[in-house]
Amino acid sequence: MAHAEAHAVTEGQPHKVEGQQHPIGIYLKIWGLLFILSAFSYAVDYFHVQGYARWGLILLFMILKAGLIVAVFMHMMWERLAIIYAILVPPVLVLIFVAMMVFEGDYTEATRGVFFATGEQASPAQPSPAH
Amino acid sequence: MAQSNVTHSAQSPALPEGLPGFVSDWSSDQRAFKGVPWGKAMMWIFLLSDTFIFTCFLLSYMTVRISTVVPWPNPSEVFALTIGGQSIPLILIAIMTFILISSSGTMAMAVKYGYERNRKMSAILMLVTAVFGASFVGMQAFEWTKLIMEGVRPWENPFGAAQFGSSFFMITGFHGFHVSVGVIFLIITARKVWRGDYDTEKRGYFTSRKGNYESVEIMGLYWHFVDLVWVFIFAVFYLW
Numbered sequence: 001m002a003h004a005e006a007h008a009v010t011e012g013q014p015h016k017v018e019g020q021q022h023p024i025g026i027y028l029k030i031w032g033l034l035f036i037l038s039a040f041s042y043a044v045d046y047f048h049v050q051g052y053a054r055w056g057l058i059l060l061f062m063i064l065k066a067g068l069i070v071a072v073f074m075h076m077m078w079e080r081l082a083i084i085y086a087i088l089v090p091p092v093l094v095l096i097f098v099a100m101m102v103f104e105g106d107y108t109e110a111t112r113g114v115f116f117a118t119g120e121q122a123s124p125a126q127p128s129p130a131h
Numbered sequence: 132m133a134q135s136n137v138t139h140s141a142q143s144p145a146l147p148e149g150l151p152g153f154v155s156d157w158s159s160d161q162r163a164f165k166g167v168p169w170g171k172a173m174m175w176i177f178l179l180s181d182t183f184i185f186t187c188f189l190l191s192y193m194t195v196r197i198s199t200v201v202p203w204p205n206p207s208e209v210f211a212l213t214i215g216g217q218s219i220p221l222i223l224i225a226i227m228t229f230i231l232i233s234s235s236g237t238m239a240m241a242v243k244y245g246y247e248r249n250r251k252m253s254a255i256l257m258l259v260t261a262v263f264g265a266s267f268v269g270m271q272a273f274e275w276t277k278l279i280m281e282g283v284r285p286w287e288n289p290f291g292a293a294q295f296g297s298s299f300f301m302i303t304g305f306h307g308f309h310v311s312v313g314v315i316f317l318i319i320t321a322r323k324v325w326r327g328d329y330d331t332e333k334r335g336y337f338t339s340r341k342g343n344y345e346s347v348e349i350m351g352l353y354w355h356f357v358d359l360v361w362v363f364i365f366a367v368f369y370l371w
Binding site: 020021022024027028030031034035038041042044045046054055058059061062065066069070072073074075079080081082083085086087090091094097098101102104105106108109112113116 | 146148149150152153156157163164165166167172175176178179182183186190193194195196197198199200207220221225228229232233235236238239240243246247348351352355356358359362363365366367369370371
């Protein structure tokens with residue numbers, strides 16, 4: 001903090017703090033929004049929405065909630081781009097890893113389908129001979 | 132947002148905004164993260180590394196779920212509770228979600244009151260956050276007990292693919308551990324706020340650094356992160 005104190009100019013405060021202060025209303029609004037979004041994502045399950053609509057809605061509500069928490073509760077929207085990029089770009093790059101593992105998982109499932117196919121179909125007739 | 136008062140913008144030479152600001156910050160002398168206290172930057176970097184840990188858990192869960200040829204257990208039914216003779220799907224998880232979100236709300240306000248030197252409100256809100264967190268862990272313990280009684284193990288379960296158990300215990304266990312650690316540190320920080328350690332700049336017993344209310348915001352960052360991870364777990368593990 002020693003070098004940071006030279007920068008900080010705080011009005012009439014005895015301690016030099018670089019913290020962020022925002023009106024309480026914004027926290028309450030975001031809190032309410034997060035409640036509504038959580039209720040929506042629970043409703044997706046409760047009303048048995050299926051297929052692409054289910055996945056799309058789940059991901060949409062997830063991204064919205066995550067964005068609100070990071071932006072407002074964690075004060076990211078008031079930070080400078082230097083730290084925003086340093087923290088938020090690496091997790092986005094993880095999406096490449098996700099894509100790789102989707103291909104890998106599909107491939108593994110396909111090979112299992114090929115190699116276990118005989119055992120799978122035979123299992124109702126004869127009680128599983130192999131592992 | 133317009134009336135928000137960001138104190139670090141009151142630095143004497145105006146820093147460039149936008150992309151030029153990004154370039155000049157990163158190429159500048161001594162500090163890249165202007166206006167971000169040292170401890171806060173370190174907490175952000177720790178949270179980034181923690182993000183990768185949870186990413187690895189969720190990715191391995193995704194991979195085993197894609198690659199298994201045995202049907203995956205339906206979380207909606209596995210986590211249903213019977214209340215008043217009626218089976219409600221996923222109800223406990225929904226309650227846990229709302230509790231964790233509420234704890235994030237109280238934490239955000241604790242940070243605000245901390246910077247306003249309102250020690251009483253800040254400490255009370257932090258303790259409320261800790262109580263929410265502890266009840267979350269309690270419900271998770273209940274959920275674990277229920278599943279273990281039903282025969283769910285890391286290597287097998289009566290509902291379907293065996294990988295369900297290992298993914299479940301690993302992911303929720305690691306998250307629950309984070310919540311538990313957070314509750315402990317919330318209590319420690321609340322005590323320090325209550326005593327006025329950050330007003331007297333009392334030195335911490337680990338770091339010997341002068342205490343100040345940034346510690347409350349750093350505590351808040353960690354706590355919001357725990358909530359953030361739950362958002363992803365709730366979506367991809369419980370709802371998918």
